[in-house]
Amino acid sequence: MNENTQNQYDSYLIHNYGAPAISLVSGKGASVQDDQGREYLDFTSGIAVNALGHSHPDWVESVSKQAGTLIHCSNLFATPKQGELAERLSRYTPKGRFLFCNSGTEANEALIKLARLHGRALAGEEGKRYTVITAENAFHGRTFGGMAATPQEKIQNGFRPMLPGFRHAKLNDIDSFAEQIDDEVCAVLLETIQGESGINPAKPEFLRDLRALCTERNVLLLIDEVQCGVGRSGKFYAYEYAGIEPDAIGMAKGLAGGFPIGAIWVAEAYADLFTPGSHGTTFGGTPLACSAALAVLDVIEKENLLERITRQSEAWHQELRNLAAKLPHKIKQVRGLGYLVGVGLTEPPLPVVAKLREAGLLTAPAGNNTVRLIPPLIATEAELQKATQILEQVLSD
Ligand SMILES: *Cc1c(COP(=O)(O)O)cnc(C)c1O
Numbered sequence: 001m002n003e004n005t006q007n008q009y010d011s012y013l014i015h016n017y018g019a020p021a022i023s024l025v026s027g028k029g030a031s032v033q034d035d036q037g038r039e040y041l042d043f044t045s046g047i048a049v050n051a052l053g054h055s056h057p058d059w060v061e062s063v064s065k066q067a068g069t070l071i072h073c074s075n076l077f078a079t080p081k082q083g084e085l086a087e088r089l090s091r092y093t094p095k096g097r098f099l100f101c102n103s104g105t106e107a108n109e110a111l112i113k114l115a116r117l118h119g120r121a122l123a124g125e126e127g128k129r130y131t132v133i134t135a136e137n138a139f140h141g142r143t144f145g146g147m148a149a150t151p152q153e154k155i156q157n158g159f160r161p162m163l164p165g166f167r168h169a170k171l172n173d174i175d176s177f178a179e180q181i182d183d184e185v186c187a188v189l190l191e192t193i194q195g196e197s198g199i200n201p202a203k204p205e206f207l208r209d210l211r212a213l214c215t216e217r218n219v220l221l222l223i224d225e226v227q228c229g230v231g232r233s234g235k236f237y238a239y240e241y242a243g244i245e246p247d248a249i250g251m252a253k254g255l256a257g258g259f260p261i262g263a264i265w266v267a268e269a270y271a272d273l274f275t276p277g278s279h280g281t282t283f284g285g286t287p288l289a290c291s292a293a294l295a296v297l298d299v300i301e302k303e304n305l306l307e308r309i310t311r312q313s314e315a316w317h318q319e320l321r322n323l324a325a326k327l328p329h330k331i332k333q334v335r336g337l338g339y340l341v342g343v344g345l346t347e348p349p350l351p352v353v354a355k356l357r358e359a360g361l362l363t364a365p366a367g368n369n370t371v372r373l374i375p376p377l378i379a380t381e382a383e384l385q386k387a388t389q390i391l392e393q394v395l396s397d
Pocket residue numbers: 103104105106108139140141142191195196224225226227228252253
């Protein structure tokens with residue numbers, strides 16, 4: 001890394017992240033370049049954010065044009081772009097409505113607030129119906145609501161007391177959720193595919209049972225699609241594989257292809273729980289952010305990316321499973337859907353991530369033993385194969 005950048009990071013930035021090994025200066029498609037002129041295949045996509053890769057011409061055009069027209073005006077005023085984005089997104093869900101914010105954790109905060117409004121509508125102002133159930137090993141973000149929903153020592157350590165009103169149950173164990181739901185519970189919040197803890201999908205049968213359980217107990221089913229949503233799984237939302245309808249959805253990462261955005265969708269039956277003044281954010285749904293998200297939707301639809309991801313990922317997952325069969329002392333398991341893949345290793349992920357980087361492939365660690373492969377949604381078959389080759393070369397060493 002350039003010495004000047006290194007010194008600036010050492011002296012002027014808070015060290016809340018592990019020290020970065022390289023500094024990136026430009027990108028095109030699925031490739032990025034560091035400040036030493038080295039090129040990498042980017043299978044981090046900025047942690048499932050750069051849906052269209054780097055510098056996609058349609059994205060650049062949409063955002064540049066909007067930047068010269070109207071960037072931000074707050075939600076004191078309507079803008080055509082926010083209206084258009086909500087309408088376009090509504091094609092992917094049952095009838096419902098959207099609220100825009102700026103990040104994944106903020107989307108979850110809005111879902112938690114929705115859950116409390118639901119609990120209060122059922123049990124009254126003095127009622128005690130405000131508990132939200134989340135899954136063990138979940139990750140829902142770093143704000144106080146998100147942290148409380150994230151039952152992981154490494155996330156909560158140092159920040160207690162946590163926000164009250166959270167309990168936890170075992171993913172893919174419907175009895176465990178059923179036991180936790182009593183008359184204090186107003187909602188279940190669940191990732192369709194646990195991302196940060198190592199790409200652990202919720203099973204379709206479990207999601208269907210959970211949907212039935214939530215309906216029976218009048219508890220909201222809130223689905224966190226911040227990482228697995230917006231096409232990454234090969235469906236627009238990963239929960240679609242289970243054929244269920246959630247009561248609300250949180251999304252963020254890939255939605256605007258690299259521009260900060262978050263959103264919740266709420267089913268029509270619950271959308272009026274939020275009343276004027278009950279929630280808001282200055283930056284939520286700026287025309288600039290919405291123009292970035294509209295460019296992502298345009299490309300997903302124009303290039304038939306969902307169909308392509310489904311088709312290409314099938315062959316890719318098979319190649320990865322073949323590699324696992326070839327290197328059982330290195331790879332325990334290949335998990336995930338579409339372009340969200342976790343390679344479960346027999347060793348901690350960080351040294352492997354470093355070796356892959358040195359061999360020209362950027363990947364992200366997850367959990368205690370998983371390397372995440374998160375190509376941009378536009379990644380070609382050749383790029384997927386290249387990544388598998390580098391993985392084989394590094395793990396065979
Ligand atoms: C990344 C992530 C979040 C938090 O999103 P931020 O934009 O980092 O606040 C929440 N939930 C899931 C499932 C995530 O992957």
